[in-house]
Amino acid sequence: MKLTVTTFVSLDGIMQGPGGPEEDRDGGFDLGGWLVPYVDAGFGEIAGPWFDDADAFLLGRRTYDLMAAHWPHVTDPDDIAATKLNTLPKYVVTSRASGLDWAGAQQLSGNIPQRIRELKEQPGRVLQVHGSSRLIQFLLANELVDELRLLTFPVVVGSGKRLFEPGTLTAAWRLTGVRSTPAGVLGQTYEFAGRPALGNIEIDSDGKEKLVEA
Template identity: 50%
Template structure:
């Protein structure tokens, strides 16, 4: 049975919207796309490669799927670890409108019963079922307690607005910190496993 992991680039103020380019996602008038690009360095690339090497399948939201499908099938170098995995492994896109995905090995998940559908995917997948980006899908998965691991890549920048990974109204969740490293450009990479509901106490004597 697969572990479901989310890998997300976020700013110091928690924004995850459009890290890779100005045209990725302008929802809500967001005009600061591409904010992660100046920080890409070798250590960052090494971590991303490690993540993709663990993949058994990919689970994507509609917008992220379209961005990936417009780029990665064109990358055919056999030594590109990201393209090799994305192009060869099963991909599942959660969408109520997409009916005929053109990217090979892609299936549509309607999302009518997300818990049932994603649980079935986890049971039929070896390795990790990986979510990359896909902010709105990530919100739904976190709200449904379907996430096992979060890889949080925190970039040293504040944007002041935009879509955030941990949205208002998500169920209170505790996490166990299982890994950390910092790249030369200042990206703090943290890995967390979900650990049930938070425990509470008091510092009062």
């Protein structure tokens, strides 16, 4: 299975507490709910289809607890997100096995990078990560992410947990798709492309700029 990360980010790269004030107050964060004014029909048209290819989910414990408190109560058969989340396997990276009573949920522990590699080797289409800021940092550090699916909102939050924290492993990403909504939200998909190429801008003998790869 391919591992994808789907997350909401602000223009300045913040991903903390997008959906509400009480979602994540770590570090005294008091700006939760910054995506709400930008949710329109176009938002669902982008985010909804991203669930179509899910065959399993990989979640951090905090995100699991938030989702488990909400999605089991959404029973609309036309809601693709609810249908997928409520019926497919959910692997939760946690040291606590208690409370994993949402249908299909199971603990993932031990050698986490190896366990995730084993999941990726299983038959299927996509192993999806949603939210889970700490888990995303771990996955990026171990080069386990195959694709980023970002919903970027036209707001600058200014502080909070970032998608790419200082010290994130250097990597190149290839843009494979982009859409926008009437409210100004951008849906972007990127494939992992390995290490970035480096270069320099030089002036040639004719006084023209040229790009030179290192």
